[in-house]
Amino acid sequence: MEKQHESSVPNPTRLLVSLCAVLMLSVMNGTMFNIAVPDIAKTYQLMPSEVSWVMTGYIMVYAVGALTYGKLADFYPFRTLITVGLTIFAVGSLFGFFAQNYGMVLVARVIQAVGGAMIPALVFLAPIRYFPKTRGKVLGIVSSVMAFASGIGPIAGGFIAGFLDWRYLFLTSALIIVTLPFLRRNLPQEETNKGYIDYIGAALIAGFISTLLLGITLGIPWIFGLTALFFFSNLWRMKAIEEPFIPPHLFKNIKYRSTIITSFLSITCLFGMMFMLPIMFRDTYQLGTMAIGLVLFPGALSAALMGQKGGNLVDSKGNTFVLYLAMTLLASGFFLLSMIVGANQYIVSATIIVAYMSFPLVQASSADILANLLDKKETGVGMGVFNLLNFVSGALSGAVIGKTLDLFDPARPLNWLGFNGDTAIYSNIFLGFSIIILLSLGQFYLFYNRKSLALKKAASDY
Template sequence: MSEEQTVRNPRGLLISLCAVMMMSVMNGTMFNIAVPDIAKTYQLMPSEVSWVMTGYIMVYAVGALTYGKLADYYPYRTLITFGLTVFAVGSLFGFFSQNYAMVLMARVIQALGGAMIPALVFLAPIRYFPNERGKVLGIVSSVMAFASGIGPIAGGFIAGFLDWRYLFLTSALIIVTLPFLRKNLPQEEAKKGYIDYVGAGLIGGFISTLLLAITLGVTWLFAVSTLFFALNLWRMKAIDEPFIPPHLFKDVKYTATIVTSFLGVVCLFGMMFMLPIMFRDAYQMDTMTIGLILFPGAVSAALMGQKGGNLVDSKGNTFVLYLALTLLITGFTVLSTLVGAHPYVLSAAIIISYMSFPLVQASSADILANLLHKNETGVGMGVFNLLNFVSGALSGAVIGKALDLYDPFQPINVLGFNGNTAIYSNVFLVFAVIIAVGLIQFRLNYNKTRKPAAQEEPASL
């Protein structure tokens, strides 16, 4: 009997996965809007209130990798029950918070539980929908992209008409998906296996200090992060079963896919981070208007997701990845040219890049699923999710610094508009170049001869 047949209600499971993913992503993007309100409530400096997002992303990134590893050994029902319960507890704690320290603690608790969601949502299609994996990954990715777009709108509405604390209460509603997930997930037994918790701690230290160094701009933290990285490399060679098997990165196809996906998501998250700033500063728009301008892009991502998933199944995952990267290069080049035009024109132009989001995610995840050994799917996809969240922090920090320090009047793109939008035109042009580099490196490395599968499996298996 195939794993797909063990799911009682595949449609119900898919709906439940999409619902939990939707609420999880919205939780992150809604709080972006609430940061100024939180700062005003507790009279905080920008560097202090930034921990609302920095602390969440830091714990979330490490947790996504950890849950991916645990998924190789523990039943999904157990992990998802633990994760959603912890997330809901953190949300309620935040709603009743009395000071800023309690708010930060609530966000950390949220991240400890919520990090389970992307790890398992991207693994479930691989395990339970093998015959429609591309389609399901496309749907999940489209939900992720759509939630990223409407999150700021929902956050602005809730914080504006009620209070920012109600964002926590809204997030707590995610617990209603748990009974449906438990009902539709099959009963599984835990597997025996060794988990390198020391290695996990070293990886956590590396990622945490790296994200802190990037977001806070503290130089000495880069040195600490480098030390953790060196210790992790030593640990990976010193024991037989390290937390992340080093042979994963010896597979040229796996590494090429991870790098290409990382570059694509860096630019996509960078676009999502920069667009609200651009419309606020260069077009003097309020939060609600910005959300409405971005809404068509979010809808296009949702509509493209299922179509892209079907293309993965029918045309192949590499075909869809090449298509997505080509669309991204085109979309960013168009935006570089049109920044400074009427907002409605930009709203239409944004669609090209937004619709590529689920295509990049679905095709990359499907490629990785084909490359990974079945006993390492969790940790292999965990690295994929980890890099997604690191890319968000990296792009936001770098773009923020660029906007602070660089203010040209004339863009590099000779077809672009002069004036206060020139910096945004240049950033979009850089995005197009980054995507082109990713496409070239993928084409060169993915077509290299791969070692036989028998040589790739770890000896312990």
């Protein structure tokens, strides 16, 4: 599909507003239900392992769907994909509102995920296709909306479930359909392009991701055997046919690979922080749901404010500069948190801002780097892999941190500047995050710049 330009968009500003609105509602839908899980369990008399499927099933389908829609975007018009995706999402939301049993709730969440997975896939592709001159700025805005929505989702979910009923979360999500006319009005007309889609390869990737997430979330070892089977079957498939679902040469590109690894590890730590903070404030600071939301709100707001400035920096200073800046802030923020966890809750809330504000910087800069590396015919699948790993990172970080909190309860933190007592385990996790970020930054510097470093060395030797 030929690259579109800003002039082909009827109204770029309105399109951007519509994209941000639909992304806001989509991300909030995912995070709102976190807060409602105990209420759903109480309604249907469920064990924790049973009710966890409300989130597990959604994430599984969402992750695979994000990659699939990215691939489809290389061939089908955005108008068509957005219309289909939002319609399916709204149908699933209404089905959930009228659900009569837990089975119907799970079906509703799966239907939501089938449609909703389209949103992040296309929202991150839209700046590349329709805003080529201000791509960095627009990616920054999109990333800030995603970070802000992740922060206020639990607050909105707690308010709706507390004052009405958890079923109204489905009804709130159905409101996303109101954005469809605005999106269709502001998206340009495009033609469907012919192309081959490897559906068998897509099924193998879906099996690999699904079993991986199941193994992580349920903690059942034998499931990882199936994961390995799907993984090696997919490797064979990628070599056996001419046009596999994910072109293997994507990962042979050392710059693409190092950027994907850096983004994955960064987002894993950020999602891990978002998962852990409510638990920490509840267990060690004895805060209620609304109080936790208010303590986290400044961080979410800082991410929203930083996004546009970070996007401008991408356009003016370059994407690698912003990524280095974001990773430095992130490592510093996690290290500071490992020092002050256990202090007054408002001091912790202020320190969280340093890490939170890095969220849109990491996403905007890494997405812009990948867009520059990808051939225009593979932008959809290349960015689809980016979105896929973002959602896998959320499931992975939640499962690993949950197990860590279950198994360890140290009295002293590894950071000698930290507080002793109940918060020591959280201090250790934040310190671990800081180390992971530094290692990720090191591998990006080493591999992304390998060719230029080799040329400099050759020049100095000469």
